[in-house]
Amino acid sequence: MPSPRDVLTPDALAMLQTVASTGSFAGAARALNLVPSALSYRVRQIEDALDVLLFDRSARQARITEAGAELLREATRLLNEIDAVANRVKRVATGWEPMLTIAVDSVIARDPLLDLCTAFFALEPPTRLKLRDETLLGTIEALTSGEADLAIGSVLDAASLAFTATGLRSLLIGELRFVYAVAPHHPLARLPQPLSDAVMRQHRAVAAADSARSGPSMTVNLMGGQDVLTVPSMQAKIAAQLHGLGGGFLPEPMARPYIEAGHLVELRTERQPPLGTMHCAWRVRSAGKPGRALEWWLAQFEHEATRRALLERHRGR
Numbered sequence: 382m383p384s385p386r387d388v389l390t391p392d393a394l395a396m397l398q399t400v401a402s403t404g405s406f407a408g409a410a411r412a413l414n415l416v417p418s419a420l421s422y423r424v425r426q427i428e429d430a431l432d433v434l435l436f437d438r439s440a441r442q443a444r445i446t447e448a449g450a451e452l453l454r455e456a457t458r459l460l461n462e463i464d465a466v467a468n469r470v471k472r473v474a475t476g477w478e479p480m481l482t483i484a485v486d487s488v489i490a491r492d493p494l495l496d497l498c499t500a501f502f503a504l505e506p507p508t509r510l511k512l513r514d515e516t517l518l519g520t521i522e523a524l525t526s527g528e529a530d531l532a533i534g535s536v537l538d539a540a541s542l543a544f545t546a547t548g549l550r551s552l553l554i555g556e557l558r559f560v561y562a563v564a565p566h567h568p569l570a571r572l573p574q575p576l577s578d579a580v581m582r583q584h585r586a587v588a589a590a591d592s593a594r595s596g597p598s599m600t601v602n603l604m605g606g607q608d609v610l611t612v613p614s615m616q617a618k619i620a621a622q623l624h625g626l627g628g629g630f631l632p633e634p635m636a637r638p639y640i641e642a643g644h645l646v647e648l649r650t651e652r653q654p655p656l657g658t659m660h661c662a663w664r665v666r667s668a669g670k671p672g673r674a675l676e677w678w679l680a681q682f683e684h685e686a687t688r689r690a691l692l693e694r695h696r697g698r
Contacts, residue, residue, distance in 0.1 A: 388430045391463055394456035396423060397435065401453055404442045478530070478672040482511040484523035486534025487589060487615035488557060488632050488659070493690035494533070497681055501674075508674040516614055519592025524549070524662055530675055532662045533691065539662060548665045552679070554688045557657040558633040559602075562645040564625040575649040582607045585627035589618045602630050602655055630655055634693040659692060 400409040400420070410417040428435050435449035445453070485494060498510060515523055521537050523529035539551040561576070563569045569576060569584055585608040592613075603609060610627050612618050619631060623644055631645075639645040661682050663675060671679065681687050 383426060383430050385430050388427045391460060393427060394460060398453060398456060400443055401445050406443050476673045477507045478674045480509050480511060481674045482513060482529045484513045484515045484520050484529035484532045486520040487514060487516045489534040489691050490694045493694045501677060506674060514614060515592045516589050517591040521662060522593045524664060530663065531678055535660045535662045538660045549662055550665055551660045551662040552682050554659040554661055555692050557659055557692055559630040559655045560633045560636055560647050561630050561650050562622060562636050562640060562647050563628040564623055565646050567625045567628060569628050569648060570646045575651045577651050578604055585610055587612060587618050587621045587627035587629045589615045635695045638696060
């Protein structure tokens with residue numbers, strides 16, 4: 382006996398749709414240019430393989446059963462998916478990548494990034510997008526390890542990676558200023574400013590963990606001997622500082638809405654606040670030219686307004 386996989390072919394599903402739409406085996410046989418007995422035999426093969434009755438033959442018309450109706454609902458979806466796959470394969474052959482993976486550092490503003498995704502999907506590309514949350518060296522590691530095709534918010538540029546990775550290119554997104562901030566109820570908020578390293582060392586720091594999984598990791602603005610709460614992302618770092626769990630330097634555009642709302646207090650420190658340099662980076666294919674999806678994304682970074690928005694357009698709570 383044939384299995385369901387043997388009988389549920391696209392032609393068979395289309396045949397069942399014709400029987401249901403015409404309401405009779407005779408009408409469906411004429412539409413399909415088949416003799417009625419041949420059509421009945423093919424339908425019976427499907428019913429036997431599934432061990433269900435798809436059409437009620439007790440009356441002159443072929444009335445579809447509940448099981449048959451469910452199969453036809455799925456048949457419509459499956460046939461549409463087959464058409465979609467065929468169209469996607471054709472477009473991939475024109476230079477579109479099947480999948481584009483983007484590693485996004487946690488300092489990058491999500492709203493403008495999602496706006497870019499919306500504009501990309503408006504092209505109706507055959508390329509699927511996959512976004513990965515990364516932090517510090519983990520952002521560029523996702524690219525150098527081949528797990529991502531594009532890194533947005535890399536702290537290193539192609540020149541810095543020339544000795545460890547080949548075929549990389551990078552573009553400056555911009556500089557990111559940091560501010561030291563704590564919750565209003567944190568003890569540091571009541572002390573004279575500027576805060577010295579000795580004073581800050583007495584209080585817990587909150588640090589965003591480097592998401593790099595192999596090789597060295599990076600820590601920023603931590604002092605020896607200081608208690609540290611490590612969290613998985615910059616968003617988690619802000620949340621921890623809002624709860625008064627510690628202090629630390631935050632990207633100024635991310636912290637500003639919370640400072641203006643009074644949920645965080647910006648404090649002056651004796652040490653110079655850090656200034657981060659952010660890049661987007663990608664790998665050049667052996668043929669030299671990026672795929673059409675990556676090419677579209679790189680074209681967006683040619684606009685200064687886009688680069689600035691990715692660093693500055695953060696929303697507070």
